[in-house]
Amino acid sequence: MTADQTPHTFQVDLRGLVDLLSHHLYSSPRVYLRELLQNAVDALTARHALDPDAPARVRIDTHTDPATGTTTLRVTDTGIGLTEHDVHSLLATIGNSSKRDTTHGLETARTEFLGQFGIGLLACFVVAADIRVTSRSARTPHAPPVEWHAHDDGSYTVTTLPDDTHPEPGTTVHLTARPGTTDWLTHDRVLTLARHYASLLPHPIHVDNHPVTDHPAPWNRTHPTPTTRRTALAAHCEGLFGFAPLDVIDLDLPLAGVRGVAYVLPSAVSPAQRAGHRVHLKGMLLTEKADGLLPDWAFFVRCVLDTDTLRPTASREALYEDEALAGVRDALGDAIRDWLTGLAAGAPERLGQFLAVHHLGVKSLARHDDGILAAMLPWLPFETTDGQLSLDAFARRHPVVHFTRTVEEFRQVAAIAAAQGIGVVNGGYTYDSELVERLPGVRPGTVVAELDADTVTAHLDAVDPARELALTGFLTVARATLDALGCDVSLRSFHPVTVPALHLDDRSARHEQARAEAEEQADALWAGILGSLRGSAPRARLVLNHHSPLVRRIAALDDPRLTTTAVEALYGQALLMAQRPLRPADNALLNRTFLGLLEWGTGHGADGGTGA
Numbered sequence: 001m002t003a004d005q006t007p008h009t010f011q012v013d014l015r016g017l018v019d020l021l022s023h024h025l026y027s028s029p030r031v032y033l034r035e036l037l038q039n040a041v042d043a044l045t046a047r048h049a050l051d052p053d054a055p056a057r058v059r060i061d062t063h064t065d066p067a068t069g070t071t072t073l074r075v076t077d078t079g080i081g082l083t084e085h086d087v088h089s090l091l092a093t094i095g096n097s098s099k100r101d102t103t104h105g106l107e108t109a110r111t112e113f114l115g116q117f118g119i120g121l122l123a124c125f126v127v128a129a130d131i132r133v134t135s136r137s138a139r140t141p142h143a144p145p146v147e148w149h150a151h152d153d154g155s156y157t158v159t160t161l162p163d164d165t166h167p168e169p170g171t172t173v174h175l176t177a178r179p180g181t182t183d184w185l186t187h188d189r190v191l192t193l194a195r196h197y198a199s200l201l202p203h204p205i206h207v208d209n210h211p212v213t214d215h216p217a218p219w220n221r222t223h224p225t226p227t228t229r230r231t232a233l234a235a236h237c238e239g240l241f242g243f244a245p246l247d248v249i250d251l252d253l254p255l256a257g258v259r260g261v262a263y264v265l266p267s268a269v270s271p272a273q274r275a276g277h278r279v280h281l282k283g284m285l286l287t288e289k290a291d292g293l294l295p296d297w298a299f300f301v302r303c304v305l306d307t308d309t310l311r312p313t314a315s316r317e318a319l320y321e322d323e324a325l326a327g328v329r330d331a332l333g334d335a336i337r338d339w340l341t342g343l344a345a346g347a348p349e350r351l352g353q354f355l356a357v358h359h360l361g362v363k364s365l366a367r368h369d370d371g372i373l374a375a376m377l378p379w380l381p382f383e384t385t386d387g388q389l390s391l392d393a394f395a396r397r398h399p400v401v402h403f404t405r406t407v408e409e410f411r412q413v414a415a416i417a418a419a420q421g422i423g424v425v426n427g428g429y430t431y432d433s434e435l436v437e438r439l440p441g442v443r444p445g446t447v448v449a450e451l452d453a454d455t456v457t458a459h460l461d462a463v464d465p466a467r468e469l470a471l472t473g474f475l476t477v478a479r480a481t482l483d484a485l486g487c488d489v490s491l492r493s494f495h496p497v498t499v500p501a502l503h504l505d506d507r508s509a510r511h512e513q514a515r516a517e518a519e520e521q522a523d524a525l526w527a528g529i530l531g532s533l534r535g536s537a538p539r540a541r542l543v544l545n546h547h548s549p550l551v552r553r554i555a556a557l558d559d560p561r562l563t564t565t566a567v568e569a570l571y572g573q574a575l576l577m578a579q580r581p582l583r584p585a586d587n588a589l590l591n592r593t594f595l596g597l598l599e600w601g602t603g604h605g606a607d608g609g610t611g612a
Helices: 014-025 031-050 084-091 121-126 187-198 226-241 323-346 348-366 370-376 391-397 407-420 432-437 453-459 465-470 472-483 507-521 524-532 549-555 560-578 584-601
Strands: 058-064 071-077 128-136 146-151 156-160 170-177 205-207 248-253 258-264 277-281 284-290 301-307 382-384 387-389 400-404 424-426 447-450 487-493 501-504 540-545
Touching: 031 058, 031 071, 031 121, 031 170, 031 187, 031 284, 058 187, 084 128, 084 146, 084 156, 121 128, 121 170, 187 205, 187 284, 226 248, 226 258, 226 301, 248 301, 248 323, 258 323, 301 323, 323 348, 323 370, 348 370, 348 432, 382 391, 387 391, 391 400, 400 407, 400 432, 407 424, 407 453, 407 501, 407 560, 424 432, 453 501, 453 540, 465 472, 472 487, 472 540, 472 560, 501 560, 540 560, 549 560, 560 584
Parallel strands: 058 205, 277 301, 400 424, 400 447, 487 540
Antiparallel strands: 058 071, 071 170, 128 146, 128 170, 146 156, 248 258, 258 301, 277 284, 382 387, 382 424, 501 540
C-alpha cells in the first residue's frame, strides 16, 4: 500500500465563509463599517510610524445612482498603502493580517493596531457583492498604484494602474451593495454607524463632509470648574445610557491601560442584571455590552472605557477572558473602592445619598473587604428592633448584638424583643447576617450572638410559681392540644400585653418538623431511613403571655372543649403573626378553630350542636 505524500491546499468556499461570518461570528451586518474604519485607522498608524508628519485622515462617501438605483460606498484613507505583493499576500489570503506581519520593515508594535485577525475585509461581503480596492504604497513610493477587485464568488483580479490614478499614498475601498442590503450603505445609516463606532478615534473622519470624530473623549476634556465637568459628564451619560447619574467616578488607570468614567445608577438594580458597559479599543467602539469588566459587586455603575491593553475576540464584539482582563477588573474594582472610601472620609452627604440606593452592592463588597466594612459601618443601614440603624450605632446601644438569619425569625420576635430590651438585627436580607458575624473583626469588643427561641424565652419574665401551679389544668390541656402539632407550651409574662401568645422556633426545630412530616408520608423503607435521622432538636414553642387579659380569661374557662378551641386559636393567631408558611395541618387547625368559635359564638357549641 502506498501513501500519497503530495501536499494539498485547503479550498475555501467564500460564499460559505461569508454566511458563517454574517450568521455566526458577527452579530449584525453593521460591523462591516467598523472593519473598514479599523483597517483605515491601522493604515494611518502604520504610516505614522514610517512618517510622523504624514497626513492622517479618513473620508467616507456614499452614492446612489438615480438611474440604476445602485448604492456604493467609498472609504479613502491617507495610510500606509499597499503594493501588488501586499495585495496578493494580505487581501487575498484569508487569516493573514498586516498587523501580524514582520516582513514589511515596520517596527510598530502589534498592540498599536486595532485589527489582528486578517478577516476584516471579508466582513464587507456581508453587505457587498463587489469589493474594489485601489492603493498606493507609502513604504515603496516608486511602486505603481494597484487595484484589487474581488467578487463574492471567491474570484479576484489584480491590476497595475497608471500613476495618475492614485498619485498620493493611501487606500480607497469601493463597495457595491448586494441586493437587500442597500440601506446599510446609505448616507444616514453610514453616518450613524460611523459616529457610533468611531467618535473617539484620534483622526479626523468625515462622511460626505459631515464630521464623525469628537475628540478628545468627554472624560479628557478640560472644564473651568469641577462642577461644570460633572455637569458635562452627566449630560454625556444621559445621552449615552439614558439616565442622569447619581455620581461620576473617574477611571484613569494608566498602568492598566484604561481611561474612562463609571456612572452611578440613580436607582437600585438587581445584582443579576447584566450590565451594559461600553468599551473602546484605542478609540474604536468594541462593545456596548462588555461582560466581566467589573467585579460582581460593582453592579451599580455603568462604565465607558477606552483601553489599549485588552484583547478582543475574533468577532471584535466582546473581550477575551485572560490575565489582562482579570488585572483590569481588579484595578477598576480598586478605583471604585477608593471612591467609596473617599466619600466616607470627605463627602458623607453624597455617601448617604449613594447608600440609600445602592447599599446592597456595598454590602456585597464589604463581605470580603474589612477596610470597606470598617469604613462603611457608620453608614450602612440595617433593619433592627430599634429601627433602621447602622451596625456601629446599634452596637453602641446594645452590649450583645443579637441577629436572626431569616426575615421570618425577626418578625417573630421583633416586637417582643424590643419590649424586653433585646437588641436584634434582621439578618435575613441579602449579605446582612454575614456582615453582622464579621462585626467583631472590625469592631473589637463587640459581642455577636445568633438569636434562638431559648434566648428569647430566657429574657421573658417567669410567672409566680403559685400562679403557674394554679393553672396546671389549663396548661395540661394546652400542651395536649398542641403536642400533635410538634409544639410545646410555656407560660411567661411579657410586654406588650396586646400580644397574647408568641410562636417561637428555630431552624433546627423546623428541620425536625419537616423530617417528621416526610416520615409520616413516606413508605416503609423511607420512613425507616427518615426515622433514623430523628434528632434531639428542640420543638417549636408557644409562649402564652400571662399579662394578657385574654389568656387569663381562657385559662379560667371550665369547658375543656372550649379551652381546646381557644388554645388552637391562640396558636393559629401566633403563627399568622410570625408570618410563617402554613402547613396543611396548620390550615386545617385554623379552619377548624374559626368554625368552632363561630359555633360557640352562636350558642351551638355550648349545646353540643354541629352547626351543620
